[in-house]
Amino acid sequence: MSAAPAPFGWGTILRLGLVQTALGAIVVLMTSTLNRVMVVELALPAAVPGALVALHYAVQVLRPRWGYGSDLGGRRTPWIIGGMALLALGGVGAAAGTVLIATAPAAGFALAILSFLAVGIGVGAAGTSLLVLLSTGVAPRRRGAAATIVWIMMIAGFVVTAPTAGHLLDPFSAGRLVAVSGGVSAIAFAVALAALWGVEPRRPRAAAREAARRPFRQVLGEVWAEPAARRFTIFIFLAMLAYSAQELILEPFAGLVFAMTPGATTKLAGIQNGGVLAGMVLVALVTVRARGRLASLRLWTTGGCLGSAAALLAIAACGAGPDAPLLGGPGGLLRTCVALLGFFNGVFAVSAIGSMMGLAGAGGESRHGTRMGVWGAAQGVAFGLGGFLGAASVDVARLALGAVVPAYATVFAAEAALFVVAAGLAWRIGAPAQAPRPDLSGLAASHG
Template sequence: MSAARRLARVLADLGPRYLPFADAATKELPLGRLLRLSLFQVTVGMAAVLLIGTLNRVMIVELDVPAWIVAVMLALPLLAAPFRALVGFRSDTHRSVLGWRRVPYLWFGTLLQFGGFAIMPFALLILSGDTTGPIVIGQVAAALAFVLVGAGLHTTQTVGLALATDLAPAHARPKVVALLCAMLLAGMMASAVVFGLALHDFSAIRLIQVIQGAALATLILNGIALWKQEPRDTSRKSVPARRFAEAWEAYAAQPQARRRLIATGLGTAGFSMQDILLEPYGGQILHLPVAATTALTALLAVGGGIGLLTAARWLNRGGDPFRVAAAGAVVGIAAFSAVVFAAPLGSGGLFACGVALIGLGGGLFAHGTLT
């Protein structure tokens, strides 16, 4: 056997062992096409960093917007979350003359996200009172911007994941979903670094440039992601319609389906409640600059990536997904304790450690519950 063939065999054995997502690609969904499709997760991660990370801190600390208004604004995108099941169902049963089910929803989700980002910086400046216009206009416009971005990212992510599972064979779907989650974290890490560097010397003009740059990047990356991904099938227009209630009843009839949903909802809520607090906490309590608090989101994503990789290896060895999720919850308790005690101890290092552990616990919990 030649040296080249031996090296190829070693690399083939090394990939699945140390890179759990290396074998997510299949003949039906090659790695290049899968990575291109995963770009929609990058834009979702970018939007999450901008909303719950950068803008959260900037609105409270730099723009002096009352914290309760910021909390309301950041909660508005979550209004679209309960409709993800309906959006996914509608894309499942969509009947189109062009033969597409997923592409129309992906495209309109992208346009919603783009439109929200386009008006957001000017709405925030009016909201902060830094202009001559009435603040109420800024409040209404900012609320509209956050709702549009929230509806767009939830629609894009839901339908994008559905399209990925359509294209991947059944045996590869868990690894494909895990890879898409990893790409979400990669997008969060990259965006946090870029936003932190761009806003190191904060100004209103720089804020406008950053948000509008995010809008343009969303349009371009999502366009590349969905280009020639879904095959056209004009026979779908003749498929009889199915009601959402019927689909829900079929799912709820599965053993322990409701119990799993409740556990997933409570755990996800626990790990998500920190979204609105960490950046202002670091800025106002620990007096960290914008770049440092934005970097916390990258640290959170790094911890989440480690959690996903750990969970993947654990499950590949025959681990119980319920134990994986429970381990994530235990890590989360320790993580939030570290964040709480960082203030009285005045320790930025303890705070950063707590943030990383939140990501680690969240990654374990998310992978366990999804599995």
């Protein structure tokens, strides 16, 4: 009998994080650059790129099937590479379709729709199998830190690609748009390929044979029949719905209620993202080094949800109460509450991903990918619905209540209630067994 492979070192975790960096680099062009070109240069309604982005989320409901496919094959790397290849092709095709809309609308829209579908499938297939690979290879105590590293490296893909592509696109032309998109996609795919080379250990053939004995519907039914898996699915959906619902309403709230300028509300988003990063880093540092309760991802997930609920209620109260400039200038109290919202969002998000890694392996290796796919589908659908429902709820509340402040306060309070329910579900989910305290002496020098 062969010995079990050694857990991934920090270097290997960083390499797998590069795959997320590559994924983020392509996706950011779809959600920002192409969105702007369609609305500004092509003068299309904002609903057009919005519908295309929603389409890329909707197709991710098929994540369980892709996870099941990786269970059958016995290896995750081919699914990650295949997903990244489809994502890269979708990125180029979306840019070409956007350009084509100006001269041949029917062909352009058809190509754009197919390309956004390819992007959604690529993100789902690659992202699901990447998380499975991490969850099977990372020691339990390192899961929170691994989730933080991977998430931050995905954000790094956004941060590096957006300004670089923006610089290369000036002066703007259709040819430049396709060339830049093609270049980003090619580089991202090459980076992902290099990062994955030789990382995944060979899976025992017995595990693959065990997965092959049962059809997809049966395996999916078995996963859904598990109380912990079902509860965690509902938790992911509710928490991510609340997380994404405030994305499109926070800046309009600041502008309407506090008379903040567009520049000021953009800075507000920066404050929130800074809080998210701080929360993630804190969880990573504490869970790696702490013992006992402080090392429990269940505790951090629950606390992050409750803290997010409290911050949303505080933001709702800001509109009706006096403004205390805790961070200086008008809207200071609002900025403080938004920073806290970002912090607790970061705490719950990275803790939930770490918990997901631990729970994915419960019940047998043959259902690992399917289980992760179910949770990924819940997350994708919640993200797709959250922004729309948040904005639509504000419009409905304004019509019903006839005033701006109560309308926004009602929606923020509803989001807080979702977080409270999610916290209750998170607390009932058993925490994975804790591993012995790891040796961190080789963190800087480790190469996996």
